Amino acid sequence: MPPLSSVVLYWSAGGNTAQMAQAAVQGLQEAGAEVTLLSMTDLRAEEIDLAGYHLVGLACPSYHFGAPAPVRRYVEQALRKHEVRARAPVLTHRWGVAMVTYAGPHTGIDEATPAGDYLVQGLRHIGRQVRGVWYTVGAFHGDPDQENNRLGWLGDIRGRPNEHDLAVITANARGLAHVLQHELAEPEA
Numbered sequence: 001m002p003p004l005s006s007v008v009l010y011w012s013a014g015g016n017t018a019q020m021a022q023a024a025v026q027g028l029q030e031a032g033a034e035v036t037l038l039s040m041t042d043l044r045a046e047e048i049d050l051a052g053y054h055l056v057g058l059a060c061p062s063y064h065f066g067a068p069a070p071v072r073r074y075v076e077q078a079l080r081k082h083e084v085r086a087r088a089p090v091l092t093h094r095w096g097v098a099m100v101t102y103a104g105p106h107t108g109i110d111e112a113t114p115a116g117d118y119l120v121q122g123l124r125h126i127g128r129q130v131r132g133v134w135y136t137v138g139a140f141h142g143d144p145d146q147e148n149n150r151l152g153w154l155g156d157i158r159g160r161p162n163e164h165d166l167a168v169i170t171a172n173a174r175g176l177a178h179v180l181q182h183e184l185a186e187p188e189a
């Protein structure tokens with residue numbers, strides 16, 4: 001049985017989401033998966049054939065409680081390439097995972113879940129069974145008085161994602177990859 005092949009595509013303006021994606025890559029690799037990590041703005045990200053990977057990870061920050069424009073552009077071109085079919089049939093041994101960083105200053109995680117939902121829809125439209133939606137707190141960059149980072153809905157989030165936040169994502173990814181390797185090895189139902 002070949003190893004689990006995976007690709008993690010992220011968009012990150014300030015680095016938080018890049019760190020989250022990197023933490024996921026570490027966990028996937030620890031479980032023996034092959035991993036490609038690419039920014040959605042990298043030309044290679046548009047050229048790769050997503051259908052060839054067992055696992056596709058999409059990672060983005062929440063912006064104005066949604067997915068940022070470059071992320072929507074990437075997902076839209078991926079959908080065009082995939083030729084989404086009626087009822088978006090689920091492909092065999094093709095999985096997805098969505099990842100979002102957010103600061104949650106006004107309403108907490110509720111202002112990140114629409115971005116997560118968006119990524120999930122992108123994955124499902126290209127026939128993937130979604131096996132996780134992971135959220136990590138990420139402080140605002142360049143917030144001069146740090147009000148949103150100190151006094152937001154989630155309290156003091158300065159320095160996040162921290163080591164613990166990233167370790168959780170690594171553990172999630174490691175666990176997911178182990179489970180999917182088992183499913184790959186099982187005879188198809």
Ligand SMILES: Cc1cc2nc3c(=O)[nH]c(=O)nc-3n(C[C@H](O)[C@H](O)[C@H](O)COP(=O)(O)O)c2cc1C
Nearest residue numbers: 012013014015016017061064065101102103104138
């Ligand atoms: C323009 C902009 C809009 C944002 N809007 C939200 C938001 O609606 N909800 C939220 O929880 N965080 C919001 N954030 C915070 C980011 O989601 C958070 O800091 C994220 O970790 C940044 O990721 P990055 O460092 O990968 O760019 C916003 C940040 C920016 C720059």
